[in-house]
Amino acid sequence: MSELLIGFLGDDFTGSTDAMESLAVCGLRTVLFTSPPTAGQLARYERLRAFGVASTARSMSPPDMERTLRPAFAALRDLGAPIVHYKVCSTFDSSPRVGSIGRAIDVGMEVFGCRFVPVIVGAPDLGRHCVFGNLFAVVGGGEEPVRLDRHPSMSRHPVTPMDEADLRLHLSRQTDKSIALFDVRQLELPADEMQRRFDALVASGAQVILIDLLHENQLATVGSLIARHASPDRPLFVVGSSGVEAALCAHWGDTTATFTPPGPVEPIVVVSGSRSPVTAGQVQWALDHGFEQAPIDFTPIDCAMMRLKWGRSVIIDSGPFDPAVASEMGPLLGCILQNLLECTRVQRVVVAGGDTSGHVARALGIESMEMIAPLTRGAPLCRVSAPGSPADGIEMVFKGGQIGGPDFFCLVERGS
Template identity: 45%
Template sequence: MSEATDARWPDGLLLAYYGDDFTGSTDAMEAMSAAGVPTLLCFDVPTPELLARFPGVRCVGLAGSSRGRSPQWMDDELPRAFASLAALGAPILQYKVCSTFDSSPDTGSIGRAIDIGVRQMPGRWSPMVVGAPRLKRYQAFGNLFAAVDGTGYRLDRHPTMSRHPVTPMNEADLRVHLARQTPREIGLIDFVQLASPDAAARLRTLQRDDPPVVLIDVLDEASLAAAGRLVWEQRGAGVFSASSSGLQYALTAHWRALGLVPASPGLPVAGPVDAIAAVSGSCSPVTAGQIRWARENGFRVERLDLRRALDADTREAEVERAVQVSIDALSRAQSSLVFSAEGPDDPDVLGFDDIAACARLTRAQAARRVGEALADVMLRTLERAAVSRVVVAGGDSSGEVASRLGIAALSVAAGMAPGSPLCRAWSDDPARDGLEIALKGGQVGAASFFGSVRAGRLLE
């Protein structure tokens, strides 16, 4: 497909995606919305009735929870989800993954998701774009890097991801990492090949009837736009792509070069509110710093006692205790934050296996129960306190909380930290319709993130 014939959008949707967790799903929505591509994120398979309420939408997402699930769960659940999205007719169907590629053969297998998803689209290749410079993620010769506080790390040496409690990254070469999860052929368009006039010819040598995964390096804005051009021009009759929001950033960079989206992307700015309610199930050091900031800057910060929250005899009392703390704070126009852990070295994180064992739960069951407890805290807080803006930190926690709130869909209301916009909830429940919610991944945001959400603008 030549650039001359590519310089216009097809009718209908441009992209449909399934997010492997809720925070990543809003990250992808933000990337498209900021570029001027109207996007809707659904919490269940989008129905014609729901989509009819948003006639201008060009991208539709479905928020999922597969990042923490088994391959068997994927076999049972993803075919229906992918088929429903493919039926919407977008030329690109995406399995949206985290930009730190969280996955293993047993948990959140990206390889298994690809093997399921390629059946839904006719393409002879499956592009993979993981690098996203705006999120400080970079891929070179197939190896993934991430920057923290201005210092770049190969993923297998990253201070958080190399120590992730469920899916630690012990291999930065994504070809090697992914090969542990799928027998599918895996190719690469590296940044040198991408910059050459022969990138499309190189791609054609990799294409097969049984579609291979083809990783595309992204190091900077130039390679980002080049990756977007390659995917868009070589999409054919439709492709399936397991990619981070780097795919959204790449496509919109290419569309911007063609003049299809505004030259200066941006999102509205939110106004301040007196107080917000927040819960956090994140174990990351970034979130730990944000919890400390909140404690030092006027938030009522309260730890959820995991032993009591996971014990069937004391769970109700512990959840109710945390709810009451939150409600008391909000009644004084003081923001509240209930958290389950404060960084990877928190004693409850280091001793989580023992805590789970005492509750007669597996580690995975216990982790899900923590998310459920935080969901109950947020749900009951919203039922009893006048609060219009909330935050949930942690990918798994966000899924548990958001799915319990009776929300049908989200759209972007305002910009916040890169990767975590302030969203507007759409719901048939008047009490939830219009709720403002930010879903924050563990690695997202400055120390003042919770304060920024309260202020409706980024704080220094």
């Protein structure tokens, strides 16, 4: 009998490692793959409780998403997990033209044959709070959440700017499915009454049910709402952030895992295609504290190798955003990193940027990875498996643009 509790498919790489971390820190062995695994591949891992697949759906057009997601969802459906989660960014960035979450819901409902799809976007431990259907996010290391359509980064995202904080309105541009809200007040009701109201919402014919999530003491409640609708014979299809995993773990009551501190490694390599101001600040901090830059437009491999031989950690940054070459930047960074790994003994690497991470992983031939230590929430240290590649066995961090404090790259170098 399968011991699997959940399988997930992430719409980008950094979001996928975030979901893996949410499960692993609760003591659930989780392996993240770069393509849907077979039952035989899963059987290689003892005591496996969860698995994920990292995709690049967030950067795709809706037709490309459908061609990618339909067979992927079918593969995950047939692997025996009672819950299958389409993991999206906790800032819900998407549009009718790129990374359409609505199209993913449409495809998922067809593949899983489900009556309704729960959507959970709040992730309190990441500073993401969904209240009365509106999403708020903490900026960088700040404390006060900002409504998403006023967020200094997400409201100006170069590809999917978030101009609407009400997720019902935002999602209605991407799907014609009916959307209902289970709001924060109902989460505070006695358990029986809360379940009765949720079941009534399902019975009313609502096809998409957005569930508020404001603070961490609501996680177990939200987890219980969705878990009771799941079974291995008829998997529940869920959409949302890593708040889904956090809620389910709170409901399951799993214990906190203990990880061996990884310790310092010098030098490390950082490749960044992220255009986030948060990442820009991290790059500058690292340069001010001993890292050196290898300009991408001036023999970056030679420059990086020279600095690495001197024992200096290196940053290779894509530079200012240029729409004309944006689609080429991720594969280029992946090629540069592969060449560096072939010629050096670098054992720890950071990749910044969700789309960039997917391109780099493909260039390196990464097959799977497991978390080996937490660093900062949402960007764990992982050990990668890449048979026949110079990346096989090295430590890597895949970091989203909004994740981490100013000293994040120095933190990765120190290992704590």
